[in-house]
Structures are given as C-alpha cells and as structure tokens.
Amino acid sequence: MDSKNSSPWSFTLPTLWLCLSLCTTHLCLGSNTLSANQSLSGSQTLISSGRNFKLGFFTLGNSSHSYIGIWYNNIREQTVVWVANRDNPxxxxxxxxxKISGGNLVMLNDSRVPVWSTDLPSSSGSSSTVAVLGDDGNFALKDGPNSSVTLWQSFN
Structure with a gap:
C-alpha cells in the first residue's frame, strides 16, 4: 500500500481498541464481580447479572461527600438500599x-487510610476471594469465584 492511499486511522483505531480493552480489563463495567486484583473508584460500578442492582460511589443531595452503596439500577430516581461507609463519608x-485486601473488602480514602472494612480475620479469605453483587441486591464476599462459601455479606 502506498502512502497516498493509507488511512490516517490505520494506526489510531487499533490503538483506541487496545486502550478500551485495557480499560475494561481493569474493571469490566457492567460486571457483577470484584476480584482480588481489581479496585472500584470514581464512576466505576458493578451491576448485578440481571441488571437489577448497581454498586458504586454516590453522593446525597448537594453534599460533596461520597459513599459506596447499592441502589436499584432500573429506577430513574436513585433509591439506595445499602451503604457501607454511612458513618465515614x-x-x-x-x-x-x-478493593479486596487480606481477605477483606476495604475502602481506602485519598490518603490510603481505611475508612471502612468488612473486618474479617485476615485468614478468612484467599488470593481467589471475590465480591459479588447478587440480583437480590446482596453484596457478598466469597472464598472464590465458584465458591458457595460466603465470608461476609451486606445483608441476610
């Protein structure tokens, strides 16, 4: 192919695709699972497999403070059903x-100081520990991706 007929997009489209695929491997938006090698921040969310619930950071009203919680995904007005750091926005x-650290779900502030944790004994989880947002709105810390062992859950 000569330089007159080559497209200026020939390099940028594959590069854009690569960037997007790398971004989604950090945390697949729309995924219902947070793995030990992933973290959730900013506007990233988890969505339950049936798309009923969403977990992520949110603010209340005009507040500048943020919380991490679960809300209904398909209701126009955000209706929060569970908040992790209610006392520590x-x-x-x-x-x-x-993120998952030492077998626990841990929320770290901008100074890397924990502001909320599931506070399980560090021997509870393993390197394959995952957190899964269920279609019932329950956020559960599991011993592994296919494990039936629940180490912690947001509610019963």
Whole structure:
C-alpha cells in the first residue's frame, strides 16, 4: 500500500481498541464481580447479572461527600438500599477505592487510610476471594469465584 492511499486511522483505531480493552480489563463495567486484583473508584460500578442492582460511589443531595452503596439500577430516581461507609463519608470518590485486601473488602480514602472494612480475620479469605453483587441486591464476599462459601455479606 502506498502512502497516498493509507488511512490516517490505520494506526489510531487499533490503538483506541487496545486502550478500551485495557480499560475494561481493569474493571469490566457492567460486571457483577470484584476480584482480588481489581479496585472500584470514581464512576466505576458493578451491576448485578440481571441488571437489577448497581454498586458504586454516590453522593446525597448537594453534599460533596461520597459513599459506596447499592441502589436499584432500573429506577430513574436513585433509591439506595445499602451503604457501607454511612458513618465515614469520603471527600473525593475519584481518589478513594474499594478493593479486596487480606481477605477483606476495604475502602481506602485519598490518603490510603481505611475508612471502612468488612473486618474479617485476615485468614478468612484467599488470593481467589471475590465480591459479588447478587440480583437480590446482596453484596457478598466469597472464598472464590465458584465458591458457595460466603465470608461476609451486606445483608441476610
């Protein structure tokens, strides 16, 4: 192919595709599972498999503080059903993250200080521990992706 007929997009489209695929491997938006090597921050969310519930960071009213919680996905007005850090809101959700660390779900603020945790004994989980948002709105920490062993859950 000569340079007159080559498209200026020949390099940028594959590069764009690569960037998008790398972005989605960090945390697949729309996924219902948070793995030990992933974190959730900013506007990233988990969505239950039947798309009934969403988990992520949110603010209430005109507040500048953020919380991590679960709300109905298909209702226009955000209706929150569970909040993790009700007593410890964070100032900046873009520098705050929710991740699995030491077998626990941990929310770290912008200074990397834990503001909320499931507070399980560190021997409870393994490197394959995952957190799954169920279609019933329950967020559960499981011993592994296919495990029936629940280490912690947002509600019974």
């Amino acid at each position: 964070v100032a900046d959700r873009y520098s705050t993250e929710l």
